[in-house]
Structure formats: structure tokens, C-alpha cells
Amino acid sequence: MTDSVLPRPRTSIILVAAGSGTRLAAGGPKAFVGIDEHSILHHALSGVLAGPLAQIVVVVPADRIGDARTEVDALAGARRDLIRIVAGGSTRQQSVSAGLAAVWPDVEFVLVHDAARALTPPDVFARVVAALEDGRDAVLPVLPVVDTLKRVDGQDVVEAVDRSVLASAQTPQGFRRAVLLAALAEATEDHTDDAAAVQAAGHPVTTVAGDERSFKITTPADLDRARSLLGHARAEGAEEAAALPRVGIGTDVHAFGGEGTLWLAGVEWPGEQALHGHSDGDAVAHAIVDAVLAAAGLGDIGEHFGIDQPQYAGAHAAAFLARTRHLVESAGFRIGNVSVQVQARRPRFATRRAEAERVLTAALGAPVSVSATTTDGLGFTGTGEGVAAFAVALVHPV
Ligand code: CTP
Ligand code: MG
Numbered sequence: 436m437t438d439s440v441l442p443r444p445r446t447s448i449i450l451v452a453a454g455s456g457t458r459l460a461a462g463g464p465k466a467f468v469g470i471d472e473h474s475i476l477h478h479a480l481s482g483v484l485a486g487p488l489a490q491i492v493v494v495v496p497a498d499r500i501g502d503a504r505t506e507v508d509a510l511a512g513a514r515r516d517l518i519r520i521v522a523g524g525s526t527r528q529q530s531v532s533a534g535l536a537a538v539w540p541d542v543e544f545v546l547v548h549d550a551a552r553a554l555t556p557p558d559v560f561a562r563v564v565a566a567l568e569d570g571r572d573a574v575l576p577v578l579p580v581v582d583t584l585k586r587v588d589g590q591d592v593v594e595a596v597d598r599s600v601l602a603s604a605q606t607p608q609g610f611r612r613a614v615l616l617a618a619l620a621e622a623t624e625d626h627t628d629d630a631a632a633v634q635a636a637g638h639p640v641t642t643v644a645g646d647e648r649s650f651k652i653t654t655p656a657d658l659d660r661a662r663s664l665l666g667h668a669r670a671e672g673a674e675e676a677a678a679l680p681r682v683g684i685g686t687d688v689h690a691f692g693g694e695g696t697l698w699l700a701g702v703e704w705p706g707e708q709a710l711h712g713h714s715d716g717d718a719v720a721h722a723i724v725d726a727v728l729a730a731a732g733l734g735d736i737g738e739h740f741g742i743d744q745p746q747y748a749g750a751h752a753a754a755f756l757a758r759t760r761h762l763v764e765s766a767g768f769r770i771g772n773v774s775v776q777v778q779a780r781r782p783r784f785a786t787r788r789a790e791a792e793r794v795l796t797a798a799l800g801a802p803v804s805v806s807a808t809t810t811d812g813l814g815f816t817g818t819g820e821g822v823a824a825f826a827v828a829l830v831h832p833v
Pocket of ligand 2: 454
């Protein structure tokens with residue numbers, strides 16, 4: 436069956452974006468200021484979406500919830516249901532608390548991230564989550580301090596400060612949910628970051644490596660730095676990405692027990708038992724669709740051919756593959772080839788393999804090779820309860 440239900444994540448990421456941006460002085464709330472054609476919030480959110488699977492709570496000024504919804508809808512795709520948008524408070528800590536109140540109750544880990552650190556790479560999120568999974572209560576990404584530091588009193592230098600014992604704190608900061616909740620509930624002062632509140636509550640905080648690109652956009656000079664980083668990345672990335680082919684994988688399983696005759700690999704098999712499914716149950720065609728969509732980064736079969744689309748009830752491979760080709764070509768790709776393997780005790784493919792390849796190739800507009808195997812009587816394919824198919828697809832950007 437093709438089912439695109441997402442697993443319920445163990446982690447929530449609170450993206451705080453409710454600040455006013457006084458120091459940036461761009462005439463409106465900082466998160467909605469453009470870096471390039473996209474806002475700080477847009478970049479921050481796409482970084483969060485590229486990290487580990489998590490519930491995401493976006494905290495914005497109360498009067499910008501509608502704008503935030505527009506950004507979320509433009510980016511989230513199938514993950515839309517994992518995202519909540521709530522109104523923030525007048526301090527960062529209040530905004531974090533507002534976000535925390537919207538976190539699912541069964542979540543174990545909470546990461547708090549400044550939207551102003553819009554260019555944070557996904558691996559920073561992964562490092563923080565890994566340390567939490569390792570059993571840490573509180574995790575802080577840091578960078579070593581590079582400048583020579585002095586303690587001053589007005590105009591006068593009092594003494595040099597040993598920078599080797601200092602680090603600069605970044606976000607996302609990660610916590611066991613209960614630890615953060617308790618620390619914020621008992622906080623008597625307003626902390627500028629969450630690790631400070633957790634430390635004040637007596638919990639040890641562990642560091643992991645931060646990243647230069649995680650700098651916080653605070654002043655107009657920071658905004659210029661973000662603009663120039665994005666400009667360079669685009670110039671370098673565009674050429675490379677455009678030239679590279681992309682692969683995708685797809686699998687599908689259907690049980691025997693459908694109505695009528697069997698349709699598999701795009702051909703009809705008179706006298707064979709039909710497969711069960713919303714469409715004709717053609718697991719081979721469905722695996723190909725998933726592989727091709729995945730290669731183009733276009734989601735999966737449930738998104739484009741779900742049971743809410745009545746035109747695909749009872750549809751055969753040709754309809755699925757022609758639409759897939761259209762979707763992928765509209766997104767700027769050409770299909771290179773597809774290789775699909777079917778695992779089934781019946782039907783016997785030996786005499787009809789070439790025919791199946793011809794039909795699938797014609798429908799997809801790219802070479803499809805089909806191979807078939809039995810599984811030595813093992814598993815559900817071996818006992819003949821159903822069939823499984825596995826496909827790999829290659830697409831080229833055009
Ligand atoms: N933040 C928030 N709610 C607040 C204050 C800050 O959600 N009441 C968020 C900001 O949106 C930002 C992060 O906390 O993503 C870090 O704060 P900061 O860089 O200080 O942003 P601002 O408070 O907006 O800027 P400024 O201090 O210059 O006004
Ligand atoms: Mg601030």
C-alpha cells in the first residue's frame with residue numbers, strides 16, 4: 436500500500452521570530468526583512484526544515500501570524516501539519532514560553548532557535564539532537580572566541596581576559612523538554628538565552644560545535660554579510676547543482692485480493708489474481724512513480740495521486756507514469772532511466788518481461804528496465820500473499 440503518514444517526531448524546534456529588530460532598524464519586525472528575495476524567516480525556516488524531522492513552532496508578533504502562515508505554506512509541503520504558528524511576547528524568554536506551550540506533550544526534546552540566525556546549516560541541528568539522544572539535559576552550540584579580549588572600565592583597559600576559557604553561544608540550543616519547562620517556570624530574571632535559564636536552575640549545559648554561518652543578524656552590517664554569503668553560495672551552487680543528475684528510490688507493496696484481473700508492470704495478466712489497491716494495485720508502477728518523484732525532489736505518490744483524487748481510482752500504470760513525467764518535466768528535469776525489480780511468486784515474468792518494459796518505457800518516456808525474482812518461498816512475496824517492487828530512477832536537470 437502507498438501510505439505517506441509521517442512518523443510522530445520526538446523533537447520540537449521552537450523558532451523564535453517575534454522580536455522587533457530595534458538594532459537592525461529596518462522599519463518592521465526583523466524576521467520579515469528580506470535578505471534576498473526571501474525574508475529572514477523564510478531562510479530560517481528552510482534551514483529548520485532541512486534539519487532532523489521535528490514538530491516546528493514558529494513564534495511571531497501577534498499581528499504577523501498571517502504573513503508567517505504564507506511563508507510556512509510556501510515552504511513546508513507535506514510537513515505543513517508539523518508546523519504551528521503562535522504569537523510571541525515582549526521579551527525573548529516570553530516568546531520561548533509561548534512556543535513551549537504549543538509543543539506536543541509527548542515530545543522529548545525541545546530545540547530553541549533564533550530566526551535571526553537565518554543561515555544556520557542543518558548539521559548544527561543534527562549535532563544538538565545527537566547530544567540530547569546521548570543523554571544530555573542541555574546542549575549549547577558554541578564558537579571559540581577569536582578576538583583578543585580586554586576588560587575595560589570606561590575608556591581604560593583594566594586587564595586582558597583569557598579567551599581560551601570563553602566561547603560565544605549560538606542557537607539552536609537543545610533541552611530535554613521537562614528541564615526547559617521547569618527552568619523557565621522558575622526563572623526569576625529575564626535571560627537572553629535558554630541555556631542561561633537552565634543553568635540558573637542548576638542543570639549542567641554541554642557544548643557542541645557551532646558554525647560561523649550561524650551568526651545572528653543583529654545590525655545592518657550583519658544583514659549585508661548574510662546577503663553576500665547567499666550571493667556567493669548561489670553563484671557557486673547554481674552551476675554545480677544544475678549539472679548534476681539526481682537519483683531517487685521508491686518501493687511499493689500490494690496484497691492479492693483485488694477485483695477483476697491482475698494488472699502489474701503496466702500489463703494485464705488474464706487468469707491471475709488481482710492485487711488490492713485504490714487504483715489497480717500495480718506495485719511496479721507505483722514504485723517507479725515514487726522513485727522518479729523522489730529523484731526530482733517532488734515528494735511522493737501519496738501527495739500527487741492520493742485517495743482524495745478520484746480520477747486515479749482503478750487507474751492503470753499509463754495514467755500514473757504519464758502524469759509523473761509531466762510533473763517532473765514541469766519542474767525542470769528530464770528522466771534518464773529507471774530500473775525496477777519486482778519480488779513475486781506469481782505472475783511469472785520470464786515470458787512477458789520485454790513487453791512490460793516496452794509498455795512502461797512508452798508511458799514514462801524514458802527507458803525502464805524490469806527484473807523479477809522469487810524469494811525462495813520466504814516472506815509475504817514467497818508465500819504468494821502479495822508483491823513488492825523496488826525502483827531506482829535517475830533524472831537530469833535541463
Ligand atoms: N525574539 C522573540 N521575541 C522577543 C524578542 C526576540 O521571539 N520578544 C527573537 C527574535 O525574533 C530573534 C531572537 O529572539 O530571532 C534573538 O533576538 P534579537 O536578535 O535580539 O532580535 P530582536 O529582539 O528582534 O532585535 P533587537 O534586540 O535589536 O530589537
Ligand atoms: Mg532583542
